[in-house]
Amino acid sequence: MSVIVILIIIGIVVAGGFLVGFIWAVKSGQYDDTYSPSVRMLFDDAKAVKKKKH
Amino acid sequence: MGLPCIHCGEDCGKHPIIWDEQPFCCHGCKTVFQILNEKKLDKYYKIQPMSGIRVDSSETGTKYAYLDNEEILEKLLDFSDGGISKIELFIPTIHCASCIWLLENLNSLHAGIVQSYVNFPKKKVSITYKDEEISLRQIAELLSSIHYIPEITLDQMDKKDEKYADRDLLLKIGVAGFSFMNVMLYNFPEYLPGGDQLEALFIGVFGWLSFGLALPVVFYSAQDYYLSAIKGLRHKQVNIDLPITLGIFTLFVQSSYDIISGNGIGYMDSLVGLVFFLLIGKFYQGKTYQALSFERDYKSYFPVAVTQLIDGKEASIPLSRLKEDDVIRIRNQELIPADAKLLSGSANIDYSFVTGESIPVAKNKGELIFAGGRQIGSTIECTVIKAVEQSYLTQLWNQDRTDKDLAYSLNNLMNKVSEYFTAIIIGIALTSAIYWSFSDSSKAIYAFTSVLIIACPCALALTVPFTFGATMRMFGRAGFYIKNTSIIEKLHAIKSIVFDKTGTITMTREAKVSFHGQELTTKELIMVKSLVSHSSHPLSQIIKDYISEESVYEVEQFQEIASMGITGLIDGIKLMAGSQVFVSGKGNSEAKHAQVYVNIGGELKGYFSIENKYREGLSGIIQKLQKRFKLFLISGDNESERENLKGLFGENAQLLFNQSPTDKRDFIKNLKADGQVLMIGDGLNDAGALMESDVGLTIADDIYSFSPACDGIIESSKFNKLHGFIRFTETALKVVKFSFVISFMYNVVGLYFAVQGTLSPLIAAILMPISSVSVVAIATFSISFFARRKLL
Numbered sequence: 001m002s003v004i005v006i007l008i009i010i011g012i013v014v015a016g017g018f019l020v021g022f023i024w025a026v027k028s029g030q031y032d033d034t035y036s037p038s039v040r041m042l043f044d045d046a047k048a049v050k051k052k053k054h
Numbered sequence: 055m056g057l058p059c060i061h062c063g064e065d066c067g068k069h070p071i072i073w074d075e076q077p078f079c080c081h082g083c084k085t086v087f088q089i090l091n092e093k094k095l096d097k098y099y100k101i102q103p104m105s106g107i108r109v110d111s112s113e114t115g116t117k118y119a120y121l122d123n124e125e126i127l128e129k130l131l132d133f134s135d136g137g138i139s140k141i142e143l144f145i146p147t148i149h150c151a152s153c154i155w156l157l158e159n160l161n162s163l164h165a166g167i168v169q170s171y172v173n174f175p176k177k178k179v180s181i182t183y184k185d186e187e188i189s190l191r192q193i194a195e196l197l198s199s200i201h202y203i204p205e206i207t208l209d210q211m212d213k214k215d216e217k218y219a220d221r222d223l224l225l226k227i228g229v230a231g232f233s234f235m236n237v238m239l240y241n242f243p244e245y246l247p248g249g250d251q252l253e254a255l256f257i258g259v260f261g262w263l264s265f266g267l268a269l270p271v272v273f274y275s276a277q278d279y280y281l282s283a284i285k286g287l288r289h290k291q292v293n294i295d296l297p298i299t300l301g302i303f304t305l306f307v308q309s310s311y312d313i314i315s316g317n318g319i320g321y322m323d324s325l326v327g328l329v330f331f332l333l334i335g336k337f338y339q340g341k342t343y344q345a346l347s348f349e350r351d352y353k354s355y356f357p358v359a360v361t362q363l364i365d366g367k368e369a370s371i372p373l374s375r376l377k378e379d380d381v382i383r384i385r386n387q388e389l390i391p392a393d394a395k396l397l398s399g400s401a402n403i404d405y406s407f408v409t410g411e412s413i414p415v416a417k418n419k420g421e422l423i424f425a426g427g428r429q430i431g432s433t434i435e436c437t438v439i440k441a442v443e444q445s446y447l448t449q450l451w452n453q454d455r456t457d458k459d460l461a462y463s464l465n466n467l468m469n470k471v472s473e474y475f476t477a478i479i480i481g482i483a484l485t486s487a488i489y490w491s492f493s494d495s496s497k498a499i500y501a502f503t504s505v506l507i508i509a510c511p512c513a514l515a516l517t518v519p520f521t522f523g524a525t526m527r528m529f530g531r532a533g534f535y536i537k538n539t540s541i542i543e544k545l546h547a548i549k550s551i552v553f554d555k556t557g558t559i560t561m562t563r564e565a566k567v568s569f570h571g572q573e574l575t576t577k578e579l580i581m582v583k584s585l586v587s588h589s590s591h592p593l594s595q596i597i598k599d600y601i602s603e604e605s606v607y608e609v610e611q612f613q614e615i616a617s618m619g620i621t622g623l624i625d626g627i628k629l630m631a632g633s634q635v636f637v638s639g640k641g642n643s644e645a646k647h648a649q650v651y652v653n654i655g656g657e658l659k660g661y662f663s664i665e666n667k668y669r670e671g672l673s674g675i676i677q678k679l680q681k682r683f684k685l686f687l688i689s690g691d692n693e694s695e696r697e698n699l700k701g702l703f704g705e706n707a708q709l710l711f712n713q714s715p716t717d718k719r720d721f722i723k724n725l726k727a728d729g730q731v732l733m734i735g736d737g738l739n740d741a742g743a744l745m746e747s748d749v750g751l752t753i754a755d756d757i758y759s760f761s762p763a764c765d766g767i768i769e770s771s772k773f774n775k776l777h778g779f780i781r782f783t784e785t786a787l788k789v790v791k792f793s794f795v796i797s798f799m800y801n802v803v804g805l806y807f808a809v810q811g812t813l814s815p816l817i818a819a820i821l822m823p824i825s826s827v828s829v830v831a832i833a834t835f836s837i838s839f840f841a842r843r844k845l846l
Contacts, residue, residue, distance in 0.1 A: 002255070004256070005255075005259055008239075008240075008259070008263070011236070011239075012236060012263070015232060015235070015236060016232075018232075019228060019229070019232040022228045022232075023225060023228060026221050026224045026225055026228065027221065027225075029221075031220070031221065031224055032173065032220070032221070033172075033173040033174055033175055033176070034175075035174040035175055036154050036172050036173065036174040039151040039154050039155075039174075040154060040158070042151075043101075043155050043158075
């Protein structure tokens, strides 16, 4: 049964990893503007536009 | 109806400008289109068609010359090193996906720009550029040339680092959420059938893990609630955060005791869940309008720099360096930055924003000009007689701001409820503890803590943030932007409403024009139009817009005589337009409205009468408001409109004219004795009154442009909905009260178990989330339901 204890520790470590990821994301400003990225991802790169023209 | 302009989508009228077979409404739009096409940025028009911005005049001239000044530059730049600089510019006109695309492709327009990045909610673009290839001034001019005009103000220079308040709350939510999800897992086995037979090993491990995970939640995530509770107590006030703090600590102490003594694994799941939900409510309530500013002072109104004359040479200096006796040069449409004396040039100062006078005032040489006015017409030179901070206007602005937010927070509905609530809960807890200490003393402490735990007003505390947060959002959608959610409750308590006249109930840009006298022929009309289009005086502009004929004659020997009128020759015929004295040589100055007399070829033809045009639906809204509120009008303008306004406001209404900004503020102060006051204004002259009133609203044609410090901004086109907004606050309060009742009912159920000393962690774990979620759902759904029926 003690295998559950090991699983729980693994679980915490994994979840902790996500928490660290979240903290990093907030601190690097990814949540400051939640609108523009949703639009930005739809723009083609300048290079891609050139390809289409050929 | 003509064709829509390819650039901005506006109607092109009868004579569109055609370029490359595409119609444009004006040369400005065409120019932007050409620039973008040349640089292969025409995709701008594909992402969102006709998304361009129309600007009447994009002539920048030397407007941005001050950006070459090292001192100013240093204050504005976020970063500058090794030839690379970074600046964040506020561009109020950012509005769509195309804007983001274009502004992030600025490097196609100029190779000196390394990178540009848009923050859409804040309407800001941060630009990284190479100093050697492009200067900040050139960037500003480049942006203006494509009609994205950056707004650079003094207060931007002073405060740069207040940006990240949101991040702190997000981190707290993140930590609370992480702990909540994990702790829930550990507690779950206990709630299953047979959970009481859990092995001691697991009880120990799960207990200590949840204890460890709860620590950061209790001591980091929830700390704002303790601070607020203590702050309330210091003001001898019981606020909602006090029972929350009590609940959190009782939960923590009781659970820690259970865990350490090995009795069980406690209520840690309820504890972290409670904090998590509360923080989410706080986040929801705090989502306000980032690009709007409600706290503006004179610093955001005045320009960043002024043109100083040193030994006859122009130099751009920061406003803060302006001293007494400096000579400054002020061009057309520029602001007077400090009280000054006119040296030369014909001054025509538009004080409409400062004093409410609707017609510009002409000043002669040697006369005093107060700061805040806007020069219209030619360039003037003047000597500064008082430093910026000591000018009349800034003094007015700096008068003590009574801390109305604090006064309010001590007296809102939530706090009144929580005062009784806390007293009753502590009463019940003590009663049950005393009862049990006589019958079964082992249960006494348990019953006491159980009551405090289950009564922890999570649902109660979530009601207001969610109801008012949703209301604020609905208001925003309907064109009414409020500073924070507390304004809703304040607006509900209003007893009287005070209106400003100029710009508030009248329209700023439109006027009612009528011609009295001999009827003018088409040719004569065109002649008048040709003449007045040479003058930048507001009255000339109004007449120019009033005459609809398209063609224009050439005017020779045009002359503008300050505060008198204008003359000119068309085909050898002399035209005169202006005051009665100027045009006819005689006359009186006692005119009811602004009048412009016209003389063609020596014959007096008559006069244009220009009246204020009231906002659409004004009489309707006043009639509705009159039934519930006492209405007042207070204006800095003269009495010429008194009769018209009497018709609107009724015979007995109190209408005050010729009021100085200080008079206005004092009037509000006195009126407050009879109940809460709502002040609606628009200009700097209302700034004092807006601050003094319980709720101060401003009306703005462009909500992102400057408005004095206030509690809310109404789009001018939505003014006629004002009554609806005020009435809706009542609906919002009803929803709050209804939700209170529901959360009390949950509390009664919980207390039923708690006083008997039979509250198990399972009941707590079920009751708390269910009550919170149901209250939140009721609050948000009912608000959006009512708003759809009543507001949108």
